[in-house]
Structures are given as C-alpha cells and as structure tokens.
Amino acid sequence: MDCLFCKIIGGEIPSAKVYEDELVYAFRDINPQAPVHVLVVPKQHIASADEVTVDNSAAVAAIFTAIPKIAAAEGLGNGYRVITNIGEDGCQSVKHMHFHILGGKKLPESMA
Ligand code: AMP
Numbered sequence: 500m501d502c503l504f505c506k507i508i509g510g511e512i513p514s515a516k517v518y519e520d521e522l523v524y525a526f527r528d529i530n531p532q533a534p535v536h537v538l539v540v541p542k543q544h545i546a547s548a549d550e551v552t553v554d555n556s557a558a559v560a561a562i563f564t565a566i567p568k569i570a571a572a573e574g575l576g577n578g579y580r581v582i583t584n585i586g587e588d589g590c591q592s593v594k595h596m597h598f599h600i601l602g603g604k605k606l607p608e609s610m611a
Pocket residue numbers: 503512514526527528529530531538583584590591592593594
C-alpha cells in the first residue's frame with residue numbers, strides 16, 4: 500500500500516522515533532507547529548479515526564495509553580493538546596490515522 504506512515508513504521512522512510520510498542524509508533528512531526536510536536540500512529544493501517552470499530556479499537560486504546568508516557572518523556576507536565584484530523588474538511592493530509600501531540604508552550608485557545 501502506498502501509505503507514507505506505513506512506510507515510516509516499516510522503516511522504509513526515516514523518522515525521528517520517540518516511542519514504540521507492539522501496536523503503536525510515535526515520531527516527531529517533520530514540520531513542527533509547537534516546540535513539541537509528535538505524531539502517534541497505530542502500526543495497523545487505519546485510514547482515520549472515522550474508521551475505528553470494535554475490531555480495531557485496541558489500537559486506539561494503545562495509542563491513548565502511550566500518549567501520557569510520551570507526554571511525560573517530552574516534559575509536558577503543564578499540559579498539552581491531542582488532535583486528530585479527519586477527511587477533507589478536517590484537513591487530513593495523510594490517510595493513516597494519527598494523533599498530534601502538541602505542547603511545550605501555551606497553545607492558542609482557538610481550534611478552528
Ligand atoms: P495531517 O495534516 O493531520 O494529516 O498531519 C500530517 C502531518 O504529517 C503533518 O503535520 C506533516 O507535517 C507530517 N508529516 C508529513 N510527512 C512527514 C514525515 N515524513 N515525517 C514526519 N512527519 C511528517
């Protein structure tokens with residue numbers, strides 16, 4: 500499958516890894532929007548959060564278990580933001596579900 504994040508997970512395309520377990524891979528965003536900007540993805544290809552079902556939801560649970568560990572390792576004790584973009588109106592540019600962890604500064608209140 501021609502998927503950028505599947506290639507990153509498979510090591511075909513290099514990435515700055517910050518976390519990995521059986522179900523989850525996390526790496527630094529190449530175009531950071533905050534001092535800390537990490538992308539957390541399931542190793543399984545799931546196109547977006549709109550494709551989550553009971554059958555693949557273990558990946559989502561694993562992602563949200565990994566996020567606090569990553570946040571702590573990145574020094575985000577004062578808070579942070581988790582975002583997932585979905586589809587055209589959500590401006591999702593990579594069609595492999597990913598959760599942005601943004602932090603390291605006071606983020607703008609506006610989300611849209
Ligand atoms: P989204 O717009 O929510 O689909 O987010 C895709 C994110 O992937 C953007 O923030 C990009 O900067 C990031 N990105 C694209 N290519 C790479 C790459 N090769 N390594 C790391 N991050 C990437």
